Amino acid sequence: MFLKTAKLCIKKSTGCMIYMLNDYDYIVITDHGYINGGLAKVVVSQILELSIGRNKKILLVTGSKKLAPELSNNNVDHLVIGKGDYLTRSNSVDGALNGIFDLSVALKLRKILKACITDDTKVLVHGWSKSLSPSIFLSLRSYTDRTFYWNHDYFMHCPNGGFFDYKIKKSCKESAVSFRCLVRNCDSRSYLIKVWRILRFFAFRLARGKCSEIAVTNASLNVINEFSYFESISVINNPIDLIKKDRIHSEKNDYVVVVGRPSPEKGVAELLELLSKIDFRRKIVVIGAEESDFGNKKLQNLNLECCGWLGRHDVEKIMAKARYLFFPSLWYETQGLVVTEAIAMGVPVICANVNCGMEALGKYKAGMLYDPYELDSLSETIKLFESNDNVKSCSERGYRLYWSMPENINRHVDQVVKICQ
Known part of the structure; x- marks a missing residue:
């Protein structure tokens, strides 16, 4: 004792x-x-x-x-x-x-x-x-x-x-x-x-x-x-954990990024299936999963690149060329740090309307919400982000608001x- x-x-x-x-x-x-x-x-x-x-x-x-x-x-x-x-x-x-x-x-x-x-x-x-x-x-x-x-x-x-x-x-x-x-x-x-x-x-x-x-x-x-x-x-x-750099000009970029491990609550597989059904044409880069994780899914018509988990430097290189980020998590989460990190870089976010990532979107006005269980909801949200003006507006606004009071x-x-x- x-x-x-x-x-x-x-x-x-x-x-x-x-x-x-x-x-x-x-x-x-x-x-x-x-x-x-x-x-x-x-x-x-x-x-x-x-x-x-x-x-x-x-x-x-x-x-x-x-x-x-x-x-x-x-x-x-x-x-x-x-x-x-x-x-x-x-x-x-x-x-x-x-x-x-x-x-x-x-x-x-x-x-x-x-x-x-x-x-x-x-x-x-x-x-x-x-x-x-x-x-x-x-x-x-x-x-x-x-x-x-x-x-x-x-x-x-x-x-x-x-x-x-x-x-x-x-x-x-x-x-x-x-x-x-x-x-x-x-x-x-x-x-x-x-x-x-x-x-x-x-x-x-x-x-x-x-x-x-x-x-x-x-x-x-x-x-x-x-x-x-x-x-x-x-x-x-x-x-x-970010150092301020120049805003990523997302409106000039082409591919989109999805972040999440291949577990049910993260909603990655469900998102990809919805994107396949609407014949989504942009390249999709998935960070946190391998292609083998979706082997039994009908995703053949998607231009899909799965990277697994990457180090910070490699993630930043991918995000620098991203048009927007999908955050499809189906559980509440508690914060969803990746949402705020993307916004701080200048990358807008399309977020499922069932998780706490919504708070960052509301705070920084840098993205759109969709219903992860409704195909039409996702389709309409994506159409809005086909506009370069919409993407640029979200990117600039989110970047400016975040760095006015960074959460460091x-x-x-x-x-x-x-x-x-």
């Missing part, structure tokens, strides 16, 4: 815990300490700005060992309290049970918090569903006045994390763990996994205290409030610091 006067530090070469005085300004808790998606990218950017830009001392607590190289600086200590993602462990039974409630994780976190928290320390929780489990909230109950949880997804409000029915590929309107929710087979894998998620959700509700929540858009806050209202939710937009990491961390005061 740690002494109350001791502070915990991590010897980075061995990962061993040693005792020494070390006051932390922020303790950041999340599943992964390396960039493997949008959530982790936000976490890494936030820690870098706090530790280097603001000279704050950070303790990063994760459920997996891998650490982003850029986080190896003198103001960041890293401690691993988990054994990696639950659903990919070799012992699936052990992974499933610990995913519902991992007592070992709870006890380790409890010791860390007792040893490291001072009167001024704030706790920022970004993710727990992959490798930490709801057990962390039991350890955090004594520190609810200083704990802030980011809703990068909806796992605090929905068992499957998305208010999305993967079987019918539409958003779900049921209240979490209501009778209709319990009997609905909405999981992407099977109803057995749905039962597991329900058990985990009950464990979460029993463990959680009244920590303050952060939504990343007003649109995602509206989704949360529709199903499970909480008064203590603030909004902090995720940072956009400095602004993001300013909001974090303000809310944590």
